[in-house]
Amino acid sequence: MTNSSGGQPGGAVSADDASAAGPGGGFGGAAESPRVPSLSPSRASDFLTCPLLYRFRVIDRLPEPPSPAAARGTLVHAVLERLFDEPAARRTPQQARALLQPQWERLAAAEPELAGLFADEAERSAWLSEAGVMLDRYFTLEDPTRIEPSDRELAVAAVLDSGLLLRGYIDRLDVAATGEIRIVDYKTGTSPREEFEARALFQMKFYAVALWLTRGQIPKLLQLIYLGNGEIVRYAPDEADLRATVRKIEALWRAIQRARSTGDWRHRQSRLCDWCAHQAICPAYGGTPPPLPAAGGSEPEQSLSLS
Numbered sequence: 405m406t407n408s409s410g411g412q413p414g415g416a417v418s419a420d421d422a423s424a425a426g427p428g429g430g431f432g433g434a435a436e437s438p439r440v441p442s443l444s445p446s447r448a449s450d451f452l453t454c455p456l457l458y459r460f461r462v463i464d465r466l467p468e469p470p471s472p473a474a475a476r477g478t479l480v481h482a483v484l485e486r487l488f489d490e491p492a493a494r495r496t497p498q499q500a501r502a503l504l505q506p507q508w509e510r511l512a513a514a515e516p517e518l519a520g521l522f523a524d525e526a527e528r529s530a531w532l533s534e535a536g537v538m539l540d541r542y543f544t545l546e547d548p549t550r551i552e553p554s555d556r557e558l559a560v561a562a563v564l565d566s567g568l569l570l571r572g573y574i575d576r577l578d579v580a581a582t583g584e585i586r587i588v589d590y591k592t593g594t595s596p597r598e599e600f601e602a603r604a605l606f607q608m609k610f611y612a613v614a615l616w617l618t619r620g621q622i623p624k625l626l627q628l629i630y631l632g633n634g635e636i637v638r639y640a641p642d643e644a645d646l647r648a649t650v651r652k653i654e655a656l657w658r659a660i661q662r663a664r665s666t667g668d669w670r671h672r673q674s675r676l677c678d679w680c681a682h683q684a685i686c687p688a689y690g691g692t693p694p695p696l697p698a699a700g701g702s703e704p705e706q707s708l709s710l711s
């Protein structure tokens with residue numbers, strides 16, 4: 405494992421300690437509600453996929469209807485998180501399946517619009533059973549009775565030298581007795597073809613950078629668990645990887661800032677358009693985007709409330 409103590413590209417602030425001063429303007433008290441430029445892997449990925457999609461989500465903040473696939477992802481993540489509340493011996497496929505229904509009820513209570521996803525009980529039940537298949541598949545990839553995660557749904561936040569705040573949530577963090585760190589992310593889709601693997605790993609390297617800055621330690625392993633087809637992608641990053649990731653994030657952020665200042669949010673058509681909720685207002689499909697909101701509008705990716 406590589407440890408770094410001093411040559412890191414930025415400062416660190418843990419998500420639990422957001423009142424600490426940060427570079428590039430720092431963090432003030434809660435009463436000031438300072439706005440800090442920030443970026444998460446999901447929104448970074450949106451911009452890489454299509455700048456216009458990023459605009460619709462971050463600048464316009466357009467609502468998106470829930471989808472069965474996204475809801476299933478949330479449900480499976482919730483079950484896998486709760487599974488580790490159980491004593492090791494009870495982390496069985498049966499127990500995971502037993503958690504499905506109560507977790508679904510919790511989710512549906514928190515987001516009532518999810519109830520409208522299904523035409524009838526049979527449809528909902530088929531959807532739930534697909535989630536059960538994914539959970540069964542999880543047990544073919546890992547033995548959770550032998551894992552004691554250090555953290556689940558871990559919020560991370562770290563500030564680069566430029567003042568950009570990186571933030572996100574790590575599904576699971578495992579720390580070995582020797583101190584080595586493994587970042588684990590569950591995906592309910594299928595593993596990407598080789599040419600798209602770098603894209604999938606970018607999110608993990610993003611988290612690795614945030615942890616490096618926060619803990620002064622480069623994670624030993626990044627592990628993506630694809631429950632859609634039962635594959636695991638593993639990658640061991642080194643310092644050069646993470647420095648390259650920082651450069652990529654900074655370049656991406658500059659491109660986002662350029663689009664913000666020029667108003668030039670280009671659409672980029674790809675097969676991912678099939679899942680885009682905004683085709684009706686996208687020029688690629690004959691639509692017209694709404695006028696940009698007035699400058700200074702609330703942008704979730706660019707403000708950090710400390711209250």
Ligand code: SF4
Nearest residue numbers: 454671672677680686
């Ligand atoms: S439909 Fe495709 S090109 Fe248009 S905004 Fe969505 S992702 Fe971008």
